[in-house]
Amino acid sequence: MLHQVPAGETTTRTTCPYCGVGCGVKATVSSGGEVAVAGDEAHPANRGRLCAKGASLAETLSLDDRLLHPTIHGQRASWDEALDLVAERFRATVAAHGPDSVAFYVSGQCLTEDYYVANKLMKGFIGSANIDTNSRLCMASAVAGHRRAFGTDTVPGTYEDLELADLVVLVGSNLAWCHPVLHQRLMAAKAARPGMTIVTVDPRRTATADASDLHLALRPGSDVALFAGLLAHLDAAGAVDRAFEEAHTDGFEAALGAARAVGLSGAAEATGLPETALSAFYDLFARTGRVVTAFSQGVNQSASGTDKVNAILNVHLATGRIGKPGASPFSVTGQPNAMGGREVGGLANQLAAHGNIEDAGDRAAVQGFWGAPTIASRPGLKAVDLFRAVREGRVKALWIMATNPVDSVPGADDVAAALKACPFVVVSDVTAETDTAAYAHVLLPAAAWGEKDGTVTNSERRISRQRRFLAPPGEARPDWWALAEVGRRMGFDGFAYDGPAAVFREHAALSAVMAARGKDFDIGGLKDLTDAAFDGLEPVRWPVPAAGGAAGAEVGREAETGGRFFADGRAFTPNGRLRFVATAPAGVTGSPGRPLILNTGRIRDQWHTMTRTGKTARLMGHIAEPFCEIHPADAAAAGIEAATLVRVDSAHGSVVVRALVTDRQQPGTVFVPMHWTDRLAAKGRVDAVVAPVTDPISGQPALKATPVSVAPFGAAWYGFAVSAARPDTEGCDYFAVARAKGGYRTELAGKTLPKDVPDAARRFLRLPAVGGSLTAVIDEGAGLYRFAAFEGERLIGALWIAPEPVAVSRAFAAERLTDPCARAGAVLAGRPGADRPDTGAIVCTCFDVGVRQIEAAVRDGAALTVDAVGAVLKAGTNCGSCRPELRRIIDGARVPVPA
């Protein structure tokens, strides 16, 4: 099935739906319905660049797995039936058990308009603050840290600052993989100004660490000690900006006292880093005026996340390096609209438009503006507590929108159990193929990226339009509409919007009301946009006050400050002063029987739970299977051999993944990616393992520090298959399935070999259904089996089985699915003949260039620099996402990803 498209070719300027960099995208729809995407040269975030994920967007638009109409208890229903049921169940639950017995769990991937309506409905009309979002797992510690230091949740700096700085410190951020276009901007700035220094603070040697001048591989969780040591050093070195400190800040002495108690030796002890390395970093920081410290989930997702944020903010306040060109702390946001969600107050402890839920005046202002019957007067349940309340029956009706908590919330098996036990679960998604949708009583089909209109705000506070260029398929509708319809059907006034522009105008008007109460978030200048002006809205960074409005003095501030905050020392605290926070060093340790610390996070080419990026063969070519990075010493101690399967166990659950033995991981720690789900692997949901432990201030879970043990899985046999149809993995002890061009590629393994292997192979490849004859080469004694099935000349399936991980070229095998004359002999051999190169795992997804090709070019001397590899093989010359990896391959030390 294809989207319906208008006649003639059209190009629409929109914004990428993935990371918080917020790149502008041009989407061109041909008259035949083909979509092509390119970077938007006019967008200030990316100036035409896109990373591999952005560049592959067109390949994620197929409708094969889309949810096309509402369902109730799995049966197709009309929107009217579904919306009436949702409204009635929420109304009845509130009537019987009070407003706090219902909840919404939404997402930083909602557009601002969706988010605004959700927050308004819950806080102003249902009258509970039980609306939380996956931003709790993502930005909550940054929000809490900002509010402690600035009295408001505001990112002081801009992207340009990373280019202007002489020192960029990346803390707990794998920028090269997670914010690739911002990383490319940084790399380009460094190439133009080689004197710039980049320091990465991360326990793991990441692609970002490879691309930096200094990598501080601190012990997990020890960031507070690192920055406390730095604050003490800045004071001792006379680098504190006394004038700024005295004129504009509070709390310096207390913070310094706590920092001195740590000192250089304490920092060295906590971080495990040599004093010499720390001193070198501290000196560099002290003597460099233009410093940007950018931080992300290695900071936020921690039991001491808020203190980590404030330890970072402290050193910038102490040196007055805040909101100045090239000198600022900078929290990098994750999702495309993480920032927009904070603007509408989408977290359970916020109010709309930077209002404070604890402030009666703010509450009255918001309630009055909405004409709402009520207003939530205390914070609601935060994500982890919210699912606990669902499990305990305190929350009885839950609406989940644009997020997949059964995979992404820690203690994920308990989340699944909670949904199973919940009397009423509504899920709004673009696909029913998620682990969360499986628990929905009502499924609502959402319009996807490219099918809906609205706005998002990126990491540097820039609001950009997402624009529709395709008609929503089936009965899919935008999320704001479903929310407004439920509001209306619950009998509330104030939800009669005729489109997203109307919602945006209301949001902008509310911000002006709140700005008059002294809030910094002010887009009052956009409150009267006509529909046409909303359609044409160019990317704009807030504040955008109305001329002569409450924040009229701010007009022209963008020109003066470059859109930065706090350089003038003016804060949004009650006394208007910036605040230091005395922070307490913390650490993480294993527990008896679970000696290793599990760190989790992202890989370059996948987005979260893979519902979209998992649809493209191109993006699966980079890493196709969940893995556990483990240091050789820990692997040896546990009897784990490279490329075998391992079980990672915590007190909460387990995963079975591929061992990736590498000294990029520090001893005592392991890393498992967050992306795999029950749809794509037998047991790869890492949040089933992660402990639901949270930061006491922000409520953000510590997703990077769970005590675990790792042991061999004990597979008796391993397999690899390629197939035109999705294989039948029923009963497989282990599988990981991924899209390949022309079908699927699957890793598999088992504890005991099936009695009749050829029969099992036939079932696995679905030959009874798809037809085709099976050719086999079997050496039973050696445990070696090779099967290939053809339909005419076309390969429809092949399966290799061995007692060890099978030595088959994955790239070669997968390519045979689209080979018009795949020869059985070559297929069964699992390797190309001498006449054809084996590409190895794909490194450059834009031009399909594999690791072996690059290594060969380097060995031949044909290419010794990243640019030379580009000239010879084109690799790295389009989106550039693979450039850090190219450099590493050239240096002879590629991250060893499975095949």
Ligand SMILES: Nc1nc2c(c(=O)[nH]1)N[C@H]1C(S)=C(S)[C@@H](COP(=O)(O)OP(=O)(O)OC[C@H]3O[C@@H](n4cnc5c(=O)[nH]c(N)nc54)[C@H](O)[C@@H]3O)O[C@H]1N2
């Ligand atoms: N490819 C890709 N890009 C994405 C996403 C995606 O799914 N895929 N998701 C987006 C989203 S929502 C987010 S939030 C961002 C996240 O972007 P990042 O925060 O950059 O990504 P993560 O991989 O979660 O974690 C970053 C690093 O924190 C390190 N770390 C772990 N523990 C510690 C510690 O105690 N201290 C320090 N200093 N570091 C530590 C990890 O080793 C890891 O390398 O990425 C966004 N971009």
Ligand SMILES: Nc1nc2c(c(=O)[nH]1)N[C@H]1C(S)=C(S)[C@@H](COP(=O)(O)OP(=O)(O)OC[C@H]3O[C@@H](n4cnc5c(=O)[nH]c(N)nc54)[C@H](O)[C@@H]3O)O[C@H]1N2
């Ligand atoms: N262990 C561990 N866990 C983590 C993290 C980690 O680093 N480690 N990171 C955390 C972080 S930072 C984040 S942000 C979360 C992300 O985790 P999730 O939010 O759970 O992940 P996604 O896969 O992005 O889920 C988005 C869902 O929305 C659907 N969707 C897409 N577009 C639309 C739309 O327009 N409307 C609707 N209604 N649905 C849509 C998608 O199909 C998908 O099912 O994971 C968190 N969990």
Ligand code: SF4
């Ligand atoms: S860096 Fe990549 S994923 Fe992030 S917004 Fe830009 S194109 Fe999208």
Ligand SMILES: [Mo]
């Ligand atoms: Mo995130």
